[in-house]
Amino acid sequence: MPSQFAIARSPRLRSTPFHDRVVAAGVHSFTVYNHMLLPTGYESPEESYRHLLESVQIWDVAVERQVEVRGRDALALVELMTPRDIASCRVGQCKYAPLVDEHGGIVNDPLILRLAEDCFWVSVADSDVLLWAKGIAAGRGLDVAVHEPDVSPLALQGPLADEVAEAVFGTWTRALRFFRFRETEIDGIPLVVARSGWSKQGGFEIYLRDGTFGAALWDRIVDAGLSYGIRPGTPNLIERIEGRLISYGSDVTLEHDPFEAGLEAFCDLDKPAEYLAHEALSARRARPPLRRLERVVVGGKRADPNGDFLPLHVAGRAAGRISSMAYSPRLERNVALAMVATGLGQRGLQVTLEDGSQRDVAVVGEDWGASADS
């Protein structure tokens, strides 16, 4: 949601290799993510949502920075950072893996790509995982090199992404399985192409390995996509809430553990490798969490997305907070993700929106089926 405030530019907020193309395409707002400018809109979120669900979009998501971990102890370091089993990750495979500290707090929720037996990319959400990894490595004296390479992802998302990928990269992309990647190049531009992305509409993430080719890569994909109706887009708030895709720093923070975040499925608590969170998470799994990230529906008329956390209450008692909210034109209701206290029965939940209106809130299941009125 663009605010009424301008963003002040400075080199500290790095622009991406696709910046000129993004500006030329008519971007109207940015957020900052990993010290970089992330485009957040070209048209209305609703219009972009509709297009994403039926066509194909190109997203500048170069802010997904890679933390490259390479060397004899690379696997050991990555294992230390996450409760997910990484040893079983094959070269050419990606795993979504919450990074968790020694107190059970989530540091980030990256995709981890294994480029070689001794080389990983940790493709991070918004926190300096680079510094955490460097700190652990230095503290342990591990034999690894940890750095941020010149790698900038572009996403190709939407039901027609396969057509565009085939046109640009070749037929092999059709056979690429979910969360698998291949190193390749086109026109001398070095790339990694993965079937992945921060939407549920399918598609690819294309990791550009040399930022000087940003405009060339963008143009190549847009040219190939024109006949499929490709448009510039961004991670879409409505679509990603519907798909329960977590925005780290909003929906989940260092204050939350994987049980609260609903990320148990991405933890292998008894994995053979040593990891920092082992003791903390083993203790926590014995008891149900006091709060959980839930899909909720906010009653009443169409609400604007929130700029800040929205506290939840039940009969005047604090009961959690909504972190991400948007009106879904498809579901015709306000959908949201909220960290909800588990002890209060989740009945009678209310929220006060930024426009001052008081709304009923209902925890719903995967299908967003229940409504705030039920």
Added chain:
Amino acid sequence: MPSQFAIARSPRLRSTPFHDRVVAAGVHSFTVYNHMLLPTGYESPEESYRHLLESVQIWDVAVERQVEVRGRDALALVELMTPRDIASCRVGQCKYAPLVDEHGGIVNDPLILRLAEDCFWVSVADSDVLLWAKGIAAGRGLDVAVHEPDVSPLALQGPLADEVAEAVFGTWTRALRFFRFRETEIDGIPLVVARSGWSKQGGFEIYLRDGTFGAALWDRIVDAGLSYGIRPGTPNLIERIEGRLISYGSDVTLEHDPFEAGLEAFCDLDKPAEYLAHEALSARRARPPLRRLERVVVGGKRADPNGDFLPLHVAGRAAGRISSMAYSPRLERNVALAMVATGLGQRGLQVTLEDGSQRDVAVVGEDWGASADS
């Protein structure tokens, strides 16, 4: 410099405890710093600069987050992070200390406050030092608690800051020495008051220790300052370039060492305590750096501040980059900080600005005395 783009709000970009007051005061733009919104302007930078040099301003700099390091190994951990000697820092004292990794790269350039023998606040610039510190501590198995407390600095800066501080906190502030602080409270609001700040005009940083009092503290200071002409302000680009105050992430990054940054004076390379950068910095001090952060003057008419790095060249050869630039109405020239290659003699330096104009660049001394034409 506000851009033509809006900033997209979301809870991931945390607002400060002073946010409502900042908005009410007419802020027009923000940047993002440590995952928070940092106000960047209420009036023109030139007007705010003039006011800062003759009066007093209140700045919302709550984005300067504190990394609290507490426990038996607190001193050992802080020592590991910096080549500066911290053992000699007394309780009640602050030290400016570059944090440096095992390769000699600067991780941050905080002020470190010693609150107790076994408790420090590392008051950080824009990078997740929290994660680096946690990583080192976990890797080493140190007996420390590392967290981000609910502490939000306000700055009171300008030649009349002493008058306002005395009116709000009492006469003891007159005797407070530079880089010393005291724990105190007013109206039940818990505070730390330090004589410090990110300008060369003198003043205080007031660390609010309970965010619920943000508006109350702001109002208390503004009320006391009205008769002295207090205005809301922000760290001022012109003034801080003139004073050679570094903006981490722009002027200096992880790619630079303390010699390149000109921070040797804040390093005690032979300090008794162990620190991660010891080997790397000991090797580097033997040879002159290949580049250095210099004050430079950019010739020609008044230039707009840069939004991105501006590459420097000498006869077509790359020679570094300008990171921060502004027109100084006092010096009547474009002042800038630039990382300049040392091997090229620094004559014939040129830069192409974002408006396409080609300008001569001259490295100058502390007094900004030389001009690009000399």
